[in-house]
């Protein structure tokens with residue numbers, strides 16, 4: 250969040266892997282023939298969120314099972 254293009258200071262969309270150089274979509278296309286070699290910041294965010302969601306979903310499932318088991322005992 251809040252990453253700025255190092256050329257024009259617009260909101261950055263791309264980063265160079267392994268560096269803290271950030272570029273907006275326009276400057277990335279101007280400076281790199283192949284933007285697919287750059288890391289997309291929104292893709293990186295999505296990957297992180299996906300992992301978080303999967304972890305919390307599994308936790309909920311476990312809790313559900315435990316609850317129904319104790320219902321049967323009573």
Ligand SMILES: [Zn+2]
Nearest residue numbers: 254257273276
């Ligand atoms: Zn820019």
